[in-house]
Amino acid sequence: MENKNKIDAIIAKYKGIKGATIPLLQDLQAIEGYLKRETMQYASDQSGIKIADMYGVATFYSMFRLKPQGRHIIRVCKGTACHVSGAETIFHAVQSHLDLNDLEDTTNDGRYTLMVVACLGCCSLAPVMMIDEDTHGALTPDSVGKILDRYE
Numbered sequence: 001m002e003n004k005n006k007i008d009a010i011i012a013k014y015k016g017i018k019g020a021t022i023p024l025l026q027d028l029q030a031i032e033g034y035l036k037r038e039t040m041q042y043a044s045d046q047s048g049i050k051i052a053d054m055y056g057v058a059t060f061y062s063m064f065r066l067k068p069q070g071r072h073i074i075r076v077c078k079g080t081a082c083h084v085s086g087a088e089t090i091f092h093a094v095q096s097h098l099d100l101n102d103l104e105d106t107t108n109d110g111r112y113t114l115m116v117v118a119c120l121g122c123c124s125l126a127p128v129m130m131i132d133e134d135t136h137g138a139l140t141p142d143s144v145g146k147i148l149d150r151y152e
Helices: 004-014 021-032 037-047 051-060 080-084 087-098 141-149
Strands: 072-077 112-117 129-131 134-136
Touching (some): 004 021, 037 051, 087 112, 087 141
Parallel strands (some): 072 112
Antiparallel strands (some): 129 134
């Protein structure tokens, strides 16, 4: 197992502490970029937190990833302002440009991960997406491809 010493230190930090599942998983994910099945099983065995509880938390909260993320994270806002301004067409334009189907969120080359978020807090720029920390607003389906091409 990669990063075993770091993982053991994290487990030791939270062992025996009630309500430690979320911070434990956050710290594990910070080391490996996502929650690997084998790491979660090891953490469960060592901490006494049931694996079912860990998976329950990891699948409930959108901040947790159970598979690797792309180098660039694309967040498409589907909040109310973005929704009424065409967020769905923007989402589909991103999917199409990245050649992702409805069951995929990360490109085969590991370059991009596409996510939907409830609100980015940029309602006056609707519809909006973020790529990493860059905000792009007043989007149209045509502008999406041009923006994504900048990240190649």
